[in-house]
Amino acid sequence: MSQTPAQSADRDDLDETTVLSAYRRWAPVYDAVFGGKFFIGALFGIGRRAVVEAVNRLEGKVLELGVGTGLSLPAYDRRLRLTGIDLCPHMLGVARERVAREQLPHVDGLHQMDAGALTFADRSFDAVAVMFVITVVPHPEQVMAEIARVVRPGGEVVIVSHFAADGGLRGLVERLIVPVTRKLGWRSDFPAARVLGHDEFEAVEVRPLRPFGLFTLIRLRRR
Numbered sequence: 531m532s533q534t535p536a537q538s539a540d541r542d543d544l545d546e547t548t549v550l551s552a553y554r555r556w557a558p559v560y561d562a563v564f565g566g567k568f569f570i571g572a573l574f575g576i577g578r579r580a581v582v583e584a585v586n587r588l589e590g591k592v593l594e595l596g597v598g599t600g601l602s603l604p605a606y607d608r609r610l611r612l613t614g615i616d617l618c619p620h621m622l623g624v625a626r627e628r629v630a631r632e633q634l635p636h637v638d639g640l641h642q643m644d645a646g647a648l649t650f651a652d653r654s655f656d657a658v659a660v661m662f663v664i665t666v667v668p669h670p671e672q673v674m675a676e677i678a679r680v681v682r683p684g685g686e687v688v689i690v691s692h693f694a695a696d697g698g699l700r701g702l703v704e705r706l707i708v709p710v711t712r713k714l715g716w717r718s719d720f721p722a723a724r725v726l727g728h729d730e731f732e733a734v735e736v737r738p739l740r741p742f743g744l745f746t747l748i749r750l751r752r753r
């Protein structure tokens with residue numbers, strides 16, 4: 531039987547159990563590995579700063595999907611009202627400790643929630659930030675549909691992630707390491723088209739970030 535593109539894309543997707551068990555293991559060491567000033571932490575920091583810089587030019591209520599340990603929360607402008615959600619209670623536990631420790635008054639709440647089944651009302655946010663998450667969630671198309679539902683028309687979605695190269699040596703390596711990256715809880719072979727090909731949004735910026743263009747910043751506007 532033939533499959534629709536969405537079914538075919540979802541066929542080998544990560545499942546919730548894999549994601550939860552991966553991030554339960556990552557939670558105690560996540561900030562040291564992905565939030566530090568050197569190596570991989572420095573690269574991830576560049577991506578987060580690019581997203582927060584774009585969001586800080588906006589107004590109103592912001593939803594951060596897959597907020598993780600809340601590494602970005604202190605960097606948002608205090609004018610904004612922030613809500614964070616994450617599937618993994620262990621990652622959220624670290625985020626809650628950060629909010630308490632750093633006393634972040636612009637954070638309205640952190641909730642355990644699936645990005646593919648948000649409990650917020652339609653059009654409840656002015657912007658949505660998605661950092662290193664869309665290639666990790668079990669059902670990216672469902673998550674994009676939920677983002678389209680909760681962001682108001684004219685609102686922005688700012689995404690950063692690693693997206694697969696179209697081909698060449700990098701594309702080959704990204705496909706070869708799939709069995710390993712799946713176990714670590716992300717997809718190395720995830721194309722940007724899965725984020726860009728949604729009628730509800732127009733792309734306002736697609737910018738590979740220095741160095742190496744390893745991560746790409748994507749800004750979408752809700753039609």
Ligand SMILES: C[S@@+](CC[C@H](N)C(=O)[O-])C[C@H]1O[C@@H](n2cnc3c(N)ncnc32)[C@H](O)[C@@H]1O
Pocket residue numbers: 549553564578595596597598599600601602615616617618621643644645646660661662663666667668
């Ligand atoms: C690579 S971490 C990124 C965390 C954070 N955004 C950052 O910049 O460090 C991916 C996060 O997405 C979360 N996640 C995965 N699937 C999710 C889902 N379906 N709904 C909500 N969060 C999810 C994971 O628990 C994890 O905290």
